[in-house]
Amino acid sequence: MQYPGFAPRDIAGHRRVGSVAARAARVLTRLLARTTVTGRERVPEGPVVFAPYHASMLDPVVVGIAVWRQGRMPHFLAKDSLFTGPLGRLLKAMGQIPVLRASALAGDSLQYGKQALEAGESVVIYPQGTLTKDPELWPQxxxxxxxxxxxxxxxxxxxxxxxxxDPILPVGGKVPRPHPFSRVRVSFCEPLAPPVPSVSAGHSGPAQTRRFADRITAAIAAELAELRGVPLPERFRPDLEPQEDV
Known part of the structure; x- marks a missing residue:
C-alpha cells in the first residue's frame, strides 16, 4: 500500500489537487442541500486532529468541505478499499491516508497521520472507525x-x-436524493487538549487513552444533541469532563 509523503513539495501537490476536488464537491453539495458551518472560531491555529461524527456515507464530503473552508487540507484516515481505481488515484493525490483494517499494518496509518501533523497539517479520523449502528443515530x-x-x-x-x-441519504441508502431547500448543519466543537503522558511511564497508558477517547465521543454527542434539539442521553454525561489520572 502506498502512503503519502508530507514534505513541502508533497503538501503543495495535495493542496493543488484538493482545491479542484473541493470546488467540485461544493457544487455537488449545493445541489443536494444547503450547508451551514458553525464553530469556526473554535478551531485553534496549527495542526489538529478533527474527530467527526459518522452516520452517513456522505459526511466525509460535508466534513471535508467544512475543514477546507477553514483554509486547511483535510487528510482523512480512510479504509484501504477506497484506494483503488480512479477514486483511489484521486485520494492518493490529495494525501489521504489508507488504513489497512484487520492487518498487522493497521497501526502504520497512525504513524503517517503523525507525520502529517508534524508537518503542520490537519488529520481527520473517525473515532468509531465506521458508521454508527446505534438505532437512534448517537455515536457508538x-x-x-x-x-x-x-x-x-x-x-x-x-x-x-x-x-x-438523513433525508438526502437515509441509513442503508445507496443513491443521494436532492433536497436543495433542506439544511445540513456542521459544528466544530471546543478543542480538547490531550492528556499529558505519565512522566514515570514516558507514554500514555491504555486507561488514559481510553478515557480521552470516551471524552471525545461525549463531546461529539453533546454537540449533536444541540443540533438535533434533543436531550443528551445520560450515558455520555460522565465523560464530558476531564478526569484526573492517578
Missing part, C-alpha cells in the same frame, strides 16, 4: 485511534458534529 463507543494520535503528536482534538444528511 469510539476506538482509541484518534485519542492515541493526538496524545502521541501532542496536538488538540476538535470533535465535529453534523446533522441533516
Amino acid at each position: 463507543r469510539s476506538k482509541t485511534g484518534a485519542a492515541r494520535l493526538a496524545i502521541e503528536a501532542g496536538v488538540p482534538v476538535v470533535p465535529v458534529a453534523h446533522w441533516g444528511l
